[in-house]
Amino acid sequence: MVNSLSSSDTLPNRPNLTNSISVIYNNFMSKRVLRLSLDLEPTTLLCRVYFWSRAMGRKKKTTKRKLAHPKLPMQQQLNLRHEGTHFDLRAIFDDLNQRHFRNRLRGYQVIWGRRRKHRPREQFVFGTIQEEDRLIRINPALDQPFVPLWFLRYVLYHEMLHSVVPDETLSRNRRRVHTEEFNRRERKFRDYRRARRWEDENLSRFLR
Secondary structure, rough: EEEEOOHHHHHHHHOOOOEEEEEEEOOOOOOEEEEEOOOOOOOHHHHHHHHHHHHHHHHHOOOOOOOOOOOHHHHHHHHOOEOOHHHHHHHHHHHHHHHHOOOOOOOOOEEEEOOOOOOOOOOOOOEEEEOOOOOEEEEHHHHOOOHHHHHHHHHHHHHHHHHHOOOOEEEOOOOOOOOOOHHHHOOOOOOHHHHHHHHHHHHHHHOE
């Protein structure tokens, strides 16, 4: 708020001065009151107050306390989970581990992967395994009511088999993951033939 003094009001020992202006600037954020008594033209004074308020605003922004985000384990940050809407991967994994691997697979995480916005056009990956992290991911598109449990068990068995059957090195930069030994043990799975047939007949349902 700006108030102008009358022409009869003068300051002692200050001859030939323009009208003195008293300014009370009330900052509602800091609740401080600033009183300015300057011999300036009203336009100049308003510019001073404007730039002063902008400087105070910048100062507050730079000193504003930032919110600290808690450091969560990587599993929580990625929202890794084994329970789906229709299937619980951990229960299936534990049963397969006992039946086919004598509980040799220890310390493994089995999770649903992240859902994609769009379905793939040509190739569909049912599952992957990361040996260095002991992490098995299953495509969340399999967590649907039309997917048979025995097919999901086959997909998970396939990924678990990679952890016990070593790869074959073909050259310096090439290796084979589906070796003859791998294929032989995979065919011993009880629902192998039925699962491969179901995969061929229903693959188009996972593509666009």
